[in-house]
Amino acid sequence: MMEWQISDQDIQAVEEILLPHGAQFPEDATNVIRCWHSTDVAACPGSGKTTVLLAKLKLLADRMPLENGAGICVLSHTNVAVNEIKNRLSDYADRLLSYPNYIGTIQSFIDRFVTMPYLRNISGQNVQVVDSLTFAQQVLSKMQHDAKYSALDYVTKNNFETGKQFSERINHTQALYIRDDGALCIGRQQKPLAGAGKTSAEQYKKLLVELLEDEGMIRYQDAYVYASTAIGELPAEYADLFSSRFQYVFIDEYQDCNNLQRQAIDAIFDPQKCAVFKIGDSDQAIYNSAEDTTPDWMPQPDFLPIITSCRFNQEIANVICKLKKGEKNIVTLAGATGVKPVLLVFSPENIDRVIGGFISALDRHELYDNNGIYKAIGAVKREDLSGLKIGSYWTEFDGSANKKNEYSYWVLVDEIVQYLLEGKLYKAEQSVRRLLCRVFHYISIKHPISGKDYTIVAMKNALDEKYRGQYRQWIYEMSRIKTIDRHSVDQLLRQKINELLRIGNPSLTDIFTVLPAFFLEESTSVNHADIAEKNVLIDPIRGRRIIFDTIHGVKGETHDATLYLETDRQGASDLNRILPYFGIGRCGSSSLYDSSRKLAYVGMSRPKKLLCVAMQAETYEKSKGVFDADWEVVDLRG
Numbered sequence: 056m057m058e059w060q061i062s063d064q065d066i067q068a069v070e071e072i073l074l075p076h077g078a079q080f081p082e083d084a085t086n087v088i089r090c091w092h093s094t095d096v097a098a099c100p101g102s103g104k105t106t107v108l109l110a111k112l113k114l115l116a117d118r119m120p121l122e123n124g125a126g127i128c129v130l131s132h133t134n135v136a137v138n139e140i141k142n143r144l145s146d147y148a149d150r151l152l153s154y155p156n157y158i159g160t161i162q163s164f165i166d167r168f169v170t171m172p173y174l175r176n177i178s179g180q181n182v183q184v185v186d187s188l189t190f191a192q193q194v195l196s197k198m199q200h201d202a203k204y205s206a207l208d209y210v211t212k213n214n215f216e217t218g219k220q221f222s223e224r225i226n227h228t229q230a231l232y233i234r235d236d237g238a239l240c241i242g243r244q245q246k247p248l249a250g251a252g253k254t255s256a257e258q259y260k261k262l263l264v265e266l267l268e269d270e271g272m273i274r275y276q277d278a279y280v281y282a283s284t285a286i287g288e289l290p291a292e293y294a295d296l297f298s299s300r301f302q303y304v305f306i307d308e309y310q311d312c313n314n315l316q317r318q319a320i321d322a323i324f325d326p327q328k329c330a331v332f333k334i335g336d337s338d339q340a341i342y343n344s345a346e347d348t349t350p351d352w353m354p355q356p357d358f359l360p361i362i363t364s365c366r367f368n369q370e371i372a373n374v375i376c377k378l379k380k381g382e383k384n385i386v387t388l389a390g391a392t393g394v395k396p397v398l399l400v401f402s403p404e405n406i407d408r409v410i411g412g413f414i415s416a417l418d419r420h421e422l423y424d425n426n427g428i429y430k431a432i433g434a435v436k437r438e439d440l441s442g443l444k445i446g447s448y449w450t451e452f453d454g455s456a457n458k459k460n461e462y463s464y465w466v467l468v469d470e471i472v473q474y475l476l477e478g479k480l481y482k483a484e485q486s487v488r489r490l491l492c493r494v495f496h497y498i499s500i501k502h503p504i505s506g507k508d509y510t511i512v513a514m515k516n517a518l519d520e521k522y523r524g525q526y527r528q529w530i531y532e533m534s535r536i537k538t539i540d541r542h543s544v545d546q547l548l549r550q551k552i553n554e555l556l557r558i559g560n561p562s563l564t565d566i567f568t569v570l571p572a573f574f575l576e577e578s579t580s581v582n583h584a585d586i587a588e589k590n591v592l593i594d595p596i597r598g599r600r601i602i603f604d605t606i607h608g609v610k611g612e613t614h615d616a617t618l619y620l621e622t623d624r625q626g627a628s629d630l631n632r633i634l635p636y637f638g639i640g641r642c643g644s645s646s647l648y649d650s651s652r653k654l655a656y657v658g659m660s661r662p663k664k665l666l667c668v669a670m671q672a673e674t675y676e677k678s679k680g681v682f683d684a685d686w687e688v689v690d691l692r693g
């Protein structure tokens with residue numbers, strides 16, 4: 056691999072392309088830009104990690120094609136990298152986004168290069184990962200119709216009939232699994248249906264192998280185990296192959312990689328043979344779920360740090376650095392500006408004053424720009440949970456708001472095609488439900504209880520209750536499509552949607568004739584007019600757009616001003632749980648303390664100019680004035 060010499064002119068050229076006029080990269084950032092051997096990069100929020108990555112990509116693009124036909128590989132968790140390249144390095148996008156380079160998500164990289172080839176090898180065909188119900192349908196049908204599974208059928212039927220835990224056999228089948236010790240078990244029942252090595256347990260295992268070999272099907276829950284086996288069995292030559300195929304590997308937001316993804320990356324890329332850059336911030340790891348045992352990322356001791364934040368002022372840095380785990384220090388390019396973060400203290404009965412309080416704070420700080428980015432964010436959006444959530448602050452907030460792509464039939468069709476090609480039938484199935492939600496929306500079929508549009512979860516329940524057989528057959532047929540493309544998927548969708556709707560309305564001819572033309576339009580552009588500015592509150596006086604979102608939703612973003620909303624989870628609020636980091640009380644043993652810390656850290660580090668935090672009076676009273684010095688406290692109670 057090449058240790059490129061990067062001249063001052065090179066640095067200036069990227070500064071001109073990527074930074075605000077006249078701005079420069081701080082020294083710690085240029086150290087990273089100039090480094091071309093494997094290294095970890097640990098950086099604070101707003102340090103310009105993404106910008107530094109783009110700078111390196113631009114410098115590499117200048118030097119392409121690389122020797123021996125090698126490419127670069129950029130992995131992230133969402134498609135942010137691709138979008139950032141298109142938006143900020145548009146002149147280089149063609150070169151960067153084409154062969155031999157690979158730019159995409161970590162998971163799709165592992166699926167495509169590790170798990171799927173492994174499964175294809177066993178199965179002799181393309182494999183689909185299916186949801187557990189579709190899978191159970193196949194298992195049940197084989198058990199009932201194939202004599203070689205008669206022992207299994209007998210044992211499970213008997214358990215279903217005597218156990219009375221499940222109302223239907225399919226749900227019973229869905230709950231079958233092989234325990235680590237090889238016994239056949241069901242649901243939460245401790246006692247196995249059959250011990251390891253017993254005929255029915257062996258038959259069940261055989262059946263799973265048969266489904267993989269004959270139908271090319273694995274269950275979503277088992278994908279992790281297959282992936283792990285695939286990584287474990289990756290031949291050593293593979294690492295050589297990948298390390299010469301990709302000379303420069305960048306993994307953005309490395310802290311969000313789970314154990315398996317980390318293992319896969321380590322197995323695929325040899326840091327001695329190619330330059331591997333793991334870029335991240337362990338304090339911003341908010342994607343690992345509670346069950347996930349992935350430990351916090353610990354960068355290698357010789358890591359390169361970027362400790363200068365280019366986003367916010369020192370006053371914001373001083374309060375959020377308390378939420379960091381290691382070195383509690385963030386330097387800022389802007390320094391102290393005299394603008395403290397604002398704490399809006401409210402009482403529950405006056406929670407509707409919070410947004411007004413935010414708008415007044417924007418006014419006081421002369422943030423008048425209508426094109427500015429103003430966001431109100433919180434950790435919890437789920438409407439069915441009790442306690443404070445984003446919707447408590449603004450009743451029009453819709454936690455299930457659709458994303459842009461749901462407003463075009465063809466975008467959804469393309470998404471389904473893509474998932475099927477990647478072998479992700481379970482994802483394609485979710486997109487089918489999303490499509491059905493849109494169709495129901497346009498033909499005004501509402502949920503009978505809520506009276507609102509169907510959500511994809513409500514759609515799942517409705518399909519399971521009313522149309523299970525037909526719907527599962529539909530999904531199964533989708534997995535059997537011979538040539539997966541727009542045309543074949545479109546045909547199947549039209550046919551199946553019509554069939555499904557004909558169950559309730561036999562005289563229906565073709566529902567597609569009554570769907571709006573803009574929805575069916577084949578151009579890829581999305582009809583923005585139809586996206587009725589969901590979750591955007593227009594400030595009634597000045598017309599600023601205040602966008603409501605989750606903290607997860609705004610990860611990686613830069614705002615002009617951010618309003619952080621206190622929300623509750625499992626009986627306590629996030630702000631309550633972070634009080635110990637400000638010196639009040641102690642953290643409990645629950646992992647919620649650490650996840651609240653990281654969520655608050657990510658959320659509060661978004662704004663460039665103004666951070667506001669909405670805090671309930673009760674939490675504020677508990678804080679014993681610890682915020683009074685560093686924050687401007689605005690009392691909304693009176």
Ligand SMILES: Nc1ncnc2c1ncn2[C@@H]1O[C@H](COP(=O)(O)OP(=O)(O)OP(=O)(O)O)[C@@H](O)[C@H]1O
Nearest residue numbers: 078079080081100101102103104105106365611613
């Ligand atoms: N050297 C610089 N001088 C001035 N502004 C900069 C500089 N580097 C980056 N920026 C700006 O600072 C903001 C934050 O940059 P960026 O989004 O790359 O940070 P990040 O480290 O990826 O953030 P986070 O980890 O919080 O998601 C952006 O608006 C970017 O344009």
